[in-house]
Amino acid sequence: MGMRLAGPPLAHRSPQHADIVFDGVAPGAIQVPANGQPIVLLADAQTVGGYPKLATVIRADLGRLARWPAPRPLHFVAVTREQAHTALRQQHNALQRWMATLRTYQRDGQLTPRREPGAVLHDADACIEHVLRMLEAGGLVTREGHVLPTPIDSICVHGDGPHAVATARQLRLSLQAAGWAAAAARGAAVA
Numbered sequence: 001m002g003m004r005l006a007g008p009p010l011a012h013r014s015p016q017h018a019d020i021v022f023d024g025v026a027p028g029a030i031q032v033p034a035n036g037q038p039i040v041l042l043a044d045a046q047t048v049g050g051y052p053k054l055a056t057v058i059r060a061d062l063g064r065l066a067r068w069p070a071p072r073p074l075h076f077v078a079v080t081r082e083q084a085h086t087a088l089r090q091q092h093n094a095l096q097r098w099m100a101t102l103r104t105y106q107r108d109g110q111l112t113p114r115r116e117p118g119a120v121l122h123d124a125d126a127c128i129e130h131v132l133r134m135l136e137a138g139g140l141v142t143r144e145g146h147v148l149p150t151p152i153d154s155i156c157v158h159g160d161g162p163h164a165v166a167t168a169r170q171l172r173l174s175l176q177a178a179g180w181a182a183a184a185a186r187g188a189a190v191a
């Protein structure tokens with residue numbers, strides 16, 4: 001439900017101020033119970049709470065906070081609403097860039113680690129060329145050009161990137177031009 005923080009306890013004005021009438025809470029809310037040790041509500045937070053709330057962690061930082069190593073000190077910085085929106089947009093854009101990529105494979109069939117050069121194909125044309133090579137070869141094509149025989153009967157194009165529809169349409173046309181049948185999976189949209 002949340003992450004308990006440890007440190008010098010925060011003092012309430014009085015013991016009565018430690019409990020309030022239950023009201024709505026959201027992920028990121030920092031509650032301060034009677035013991036003065038804050039609790040940051042995370043993704044599976046309850047919907048109401050009876051502790052005073054000190055602040056809210058911005059949405060863009062919730063994932064980082066959930067993975068924060070326990071013994072490592074944690075510091076909060078006040079931000080404006082615009083800074084919070086900017087951080088969320090930057091996070092969203094980074095996710096879109098990540099999702100718009102195609103990863104390459106190693107000789108053992110594992111995905112190439114992202115830190116290695118050439119692990120990720122960012123260009124739509126390069127992605128389409130890679131898919132066509134795999135279909136023609138009848139399996140996964142590694143970075144080194146080896147073929148790992150694998151039946152390929154579907155291709156997933158993530159639909160939440162800014163160029164997803166154009167990429168899917170271009171891929172379908174390229175597949176058809178190369179003589180491959182392109183059909184939507186049951187319940188899927190056709191570009």
